[in-house]
Amino acid sequence: MKCHICEFRCNIENSKIGSCGMYQNINGQITERFKNSYLFVNPISIETQPMLHFFVNHKFLQIGSVGCNFKCEGCVSNIFVKYIDIYKNAFKKLSAQEIVQKALEENCKGISFGINEPTMHYFSLLELAKIAKENKLLFGISTNLYYTKESLFQLIKYLDFVNVGLKGYTKETYRKFCKAPDSKPVYRNIVYLFKNNVYFEVSIVYSKGVENELINVAKFLSKLSKQIPLQIMRFIPFDKASGELEPSIKESENLVEELKKHLDYVYLFNSPGTKYLDTNSDNFDIKRSFYGPMGAHIISIKGKPNCIIGDISKKDYEEDGFFGGYRITRALEMVIGILNALNVTDKKTIASVITEILKDKTFLNFFHETQDDINSNLENYFDIVELLAKLSNANPKKLIDFYKEILDDIKLKRKKIDKKLKSYYVMGTPIFALNTHRFENKLASFVGLEVLKLEKEGKPGINISKETLISYNPDIVFISGFISCKTEDFIDYCQNHNININATKYKKVYKLPFGWDFGSVEWIFGLMYIANVAYPHIYNFNIESKYFLFNNKKYTPLNKSFYTGIG
Numbered sequence: 001m002k003c004h005i006c007e008f009r010c011n012i013e014n015s016k017i018g019s020c021g022m023y024q025n026i027n028g029q030i031t032e033r034f035k036n037s038y039l040f041v042n043p044i045s046i047e048t049q050p051m052l053h054f055f056v057n058h059k060f061l062q063i064g065s066v067g068c069n070f071k072c073e074g075c076v077s078n079i080f081v082k083y084i085d086i087y088k089n090a091f092k093k094l095s096a097q098e099i100v101q102k103a104l105e106e107n108c109k110g111i112s113f114g115i116n117e118p119t120m121h122y123f124s125l126l127e128l129a130k131i132a133k134e135n136k137l138l139f140g141i142s143t144n145l146y147y148t149k150e151s152l153f154q155l156i157k158y159l160d161f162v163n164v165g166l167k168g169y170t171k172e173t174y175r176k177f178c179k180a181p182d183s184k185p186v187y188r189n190i191v192y193l194f195k196n197n198v199y200f201e202v203s204i205v206y207s208k209g210v211e212n213e214l215i216n217v218a219k220f221l222s223k224l225s226k227q228i229p230l231q232i233m234r235f236i237p238f239d240k241a242s243g244e245l246e247p248s249i250k251e252s253e254n255l256v257e258e259l260k261k262h263l264d265y266v267y268l269f270n271s272p273g274t275k276y277l278d279t280n281s282d283n284f285d286i287k288r289s290f291y292g293p294m295g296a297h298i299i300s301i302k303g304k305p306n307c308i309i310g311d312i313s314k315k316d317y318e319e320d321g322f323f324g325g326y327r328i329t330r331a332l333e334m335v336i337g338i339l340n341a342l343n344v345t346d347k348k349t350i351a352s353v354i355t356e357i358l359k360d361k362t363f364l365n366f367f368h369e370t371q372d373d374i375n376s377n378l379e380n381y382f383d384i385v386e387l388l389a390k391l392s393n394a395n396p397k398k399l400i401d402f403y404k405e406i407l408d409d410i411k412l413k414r415k416k417i418d419k420k421l422k423s424y425y426v427m428g429t430p431i432f433a434l435n436t437h438r439f440e441n442k443l444a445s446f447v448g449l450e451v452l453k454l455e456k457e458g459k460p461g462i463n464i465s466k467e468t469l470i471s472y473n474p475d476i477v478f479i480s481g482f483i484s485c486k487t488e489d490f491i492d493y494c495q496n497h498n499i500n501i502n503a504t505k506y507k508k509v510y511k512l513p514f515g516w517d518f519g520s521v522e523w524i525f526g527l528m529y530i531a532n533v534a535y536p537h538i539y540n541f542n543i544e545s546k547y548f549l550f551n552n553k554k555y556t557p558l559n560k561s562f563y564t565g566i567g
């Protein structure tokens with residue numbers, strides 16, 4: 001029997017399961033295996049869906065789960081689906097009526113499905129969308145849009161908004177990146193949405209080498225309407241993904257300019273400090289900031305451009321800790337990283353640990369606060385390691401001892417510092433300051449550096465003015481290893497904007513190697529790196545030998561040396 005929900009159109013024999021692992025043929029009927037089952041049900045601001053021109057700044061109830069019909073390399077969804085029989089223990093069973101009730105209680109404008117692919121929950125969502133509409137709630141999805149014509153035909157009447165996540169333009173790209181046989185169904189469905197007046201925005205990842213694909217996407221969309229917003233997701237390597245594919249923010253901004261020749265609204269994500277997340281003209285100005293991977297957040301609104309659908313909310317909504325947008329998957333990747341460092345590599349054990357974590361929202365809050373909170377210090381990290389070791393039956397001693405020895409050494413040596421240097425930790429661009437209490441700044445202050453005290457904080461930081469930076473006048477600058485920028489770009493920016501600070505004057509701008517600060521078990525190497533370059537007369541860690549001890553292999557950075565500062 002054929003499943004006609006997506007264009008894979010799997011042939012599923014009786015009692016067998018389709019290629020996505022989410023549908024089963026039960027006595028000649030295609031059945032959703034995990035109906036009304038969700039992992040995440042949390043309010044978000046619509047900008048973290050992300051949607052930028054639709055009911056700006058409004059709160060939506062975001063729901064999501066696991067599963068995808070595409071098989072993109074490195075995607076956490078693949079691990080989830082493989083061990084779904086374990087993960088299903090963490091599912092929250094919520095009827096359509098219960099979700100609608102929750103959205104109403106939370107004063108949400110509507111319900112949005114995100115995190116994983118909605119095609120995997122087709123029947124649940126049909127029912128939910130219908131009840132949402134009856135209760136005057138808006139309903140929308142983020143999807144790869146690989147629906148069949150027939151299945152989209154049923155769903156479209158309930159859709160108020162869609163974020164279409166493209167993988168590229170050509171058949172070859174779809175085959176290469178997500179193992180889908182063709183891109184045509186997606187583009188056919190885009191036209192179908194357009195003809196049926198469903199509001200949609202389009203997002204696509206920009207990694208080095210796919211520039212022409214993106215230009216072709218922009219040309220295609222412009223034939224429908226130049227007003228369709230295009231969201232460019234700058235590729236950022238997670239975990240072990242290759243950093244070679246990451247375009248710099250400057251390169252991405254140049255591409256956005258090129259794409260703007262075809263479309264009126266092209267936005268750049270994953271690029272802290274960029275002006276290409278704003279919408280402005282003479283009469284209106286909507287300023288947005290980077291808000292974690294794939295997310296944006298409103299900073300200020302002046303006027304209302306015609307391109308905005310619906311009203312604009314005056315009230316901000318900020319998600320807790322790891323919730324909102326795609327940060328939750330990032331949190332799970334961090335958990336997997338710690339488990340691996342504890343020598344827990346068995347996928348079944350990892351799956352059962354994650355299941356335990358997902359069952360209880362407080363763990364993720366604890367995990368977030370331990371690393372990124374006003375009351376914590378670096379040693380609190382051991383609490384996470386101990387908890388994960390307990391859940392996985394591993395022994396945390398070796399890992400904790402490794403960290404402890406280095407921390408104790410620093411504690412002793414930092415007493416010799418007579419005058420603290422002023423440090424400044426940035427992400428992406430020189431004006432995007434990381435939060436004062438964020439993990440990266442804890443690394444800097446642990447080695448004896450002063451850190452910039454921000455009056456307001458964002459996720460994971462905020463844009464500061466050029467004047468603030470000049471008056472702080474840092475002696476040393478660190479560029480985050482995650483969502484980074486080249487030291488040359490940092491210097492160029494400062495020169496072009498007349499930002500004269502001691503750090504650039506005395507050539508003390510350092511880019512942390514990828515994976516050596518927030519979110520990785522290898523933060524301890526970032527700590528030693530910061531110590532060595534900040535106070536070379538006090539600290540002299542042999543990082544390469546420590547790295548060998550930790551990983552049992554040589555450090556092989558992309559660059560010749562991991563001291564990629566300009567000093």
Ligand code: SF4
Nearest residue numbers: 003006009010018020
């Ligand atoms: S939804 Fe799943 S089972 Fe159905 S056609 Fe697509 S991949 Fe196959």
